[in-house]
Amino acid sequence: MSRWEYFLRRLLLSIPVVFFGATATFVIFRFGPIDPAAAIVGEAATEASRESYERTREQLGLTQPVTDHYVEYMRDLFLLNLGESWVISPGTSTVDLITTYAPRTLWLGFWAVLIPIFVGIPLGIYAGLNANTRIDYAISMFGIVWRAMPNFWLAVILLVVLSQSGQLFGFSWPDFLVDTPVTGTPDLSALGSPSGFAAATKQILPAAVVLGSASMGSELRIARTAVLETINSGYVELAKANGVSQRSLVWKHVLRNTLVPLVPTITNEAFLLIGGSIIVEVVFGIHGIGYLFFQAAINGDLPLVTALVFVFVLVVVAMNLLQDLLYVLIDPRVGYDGR
Template identity: 65%
Template sequence: MSRWRYFARRLLLSIPVLLFGATITFIVIRMGPLDPVAAILGPTGDPQSYNRIEDQLGLNQPLWQQYIDYMTSMLTLQLGDSWVIRPDVSANSLITEYAPYTIWLGFWSVLIAIFVGIPLGFYAGLNPNTWSDYTASFGGIVWRAMPNFWLAVILTQVLSHSEGLFFGFDWQSWLVPVGVIGRPDLTNLFNPDILLAAIKKIAPAALVLGSASMGNEMRIGRTAVLETVNSNFIETARAKGVPPRSLVWKHIFRNALIPLVPIITGEAYLLIGGSVLVETVFSINGLGYLFFKAVMQGDLPLVGSLMFVFILLVVIINILQDFLYTIIDPRVGYDGGA
């Protein structure tokens, strides 16, 4: 089987995964403890009003009919309206409103994790048992061990009072004047001033959200490089006189990236999906915050829509992972393995 036939097969297998995930979401929502009618009525609702709203929302229909309606709506991306948070406002509109902030946060978090964690891990792997190796390894362990919520609170306080802590350096007025907490302005990122302000605004939260992944990728990258350097084919390449630069870039780095692919793609979902705690501490209020609020207030259509979006995101990231495997590792697709 060729690599591309293998990738096409993996692409087709993502369809039943998406259907299964949406089905589990429907079961959890419809048979769970959430009661949207009670959330709409509040504590003063009477039984007549309860039955009327239940009939209007279609919750008294047979479960199989509700399932068909739900799956049809999700697969056609007609995600319905919010019932509680913003009645009669479509879930598509709410997701469109909140998603840019989570995507902006996740984008920079992923970049920090990839372009800081992986290079440091590779550098430590190429220079084992040196002070740089010890420093990078220790830093990776520390960053991996610090809880996001704790680091978010500490960083917020440090940057808010940076003028007194760093000998007059004021983070909030450096380069462009922006506060530590709050949503970034994403209205016109083609404007250099607005773009710089948006990057600076999201930088502390992105550093917090990407810190755990950065430390994880640093440690795994170091281990992958060490294992590759000590492999037999590297010794053979050295014996054949392959130049050191070519040996590092064409042989060591490419093979060391293979075990990092599932780590990067798996953590990308967590980063792009956002963190409720990080978004709350920095008052970014993206999709993570919206999902938490929808669950707490029993907004079933919004909860189901967000869950479907998250599942779809996982499927897309898994497809991206298979695509990267197909490009990086020429062994993919042969002998039925990946």
């Protein structure tokens, strides 16, 4: 099996996963604890309200046989006809709400992925190249601490520290470089200007550090282990015996092979963006997808909840496909010998 046949096979296998996720959203809508019609019109206490209740059930397809409703629901879902919000913004399309809130989560996710890559991986590689030294022990301890801290705890601690930075460090974080609040949604409308980019970046950095904290520790540890395994491998020893320079050895052999085990760690951060971003966005007051999902769930906005669950399924599948694609590009062995 060639590498690209392997990737095509993985692409085809993702289709039933998407259907399973879509079916799960249908089950939530049809058989969940919330009565969709009652959530819209209230309890059917009077004759008029009972008539309104029945009309709403018919409009939602709840009076149809389950199979007919399932087919209609799946058709609308894959056509991105995801209904309208009931509570958060009554009458507003869920797609419009998601596209409004999604850029803020993407901005948070961008930095939450970038910070561990440019901090955790270089530290892990440096520790691996200097194994069993004081700097290796210090970096390893740093990775363990960052990996162990729960992001909800770290979020609260960081929020308190930044709010009291003037008393603790002698400078005020909100006034540092550009004026931004410690919490709140960053303004992404001015990213094209240097001042707007700086303000949006500074305001999102504390939340990004918290969201990427677990990934930073994991990437550091995995990078260190991969470097140690690569350095002690036979082909590296052979390259050393042939007089290959240390710089060439690191760049041509060590770094490339270090990336292979890091691929799933980096791509799996999509799961952190789904689960962790809910907590982080609520704590820091960022009105992103996680915050929207939290508000929809506690207010019983069923169409918005099911739409967001379907979007989360698509994100997870897309990240898994990206992981497979990166494997194909980085490791030429993928796809052969039944792998």
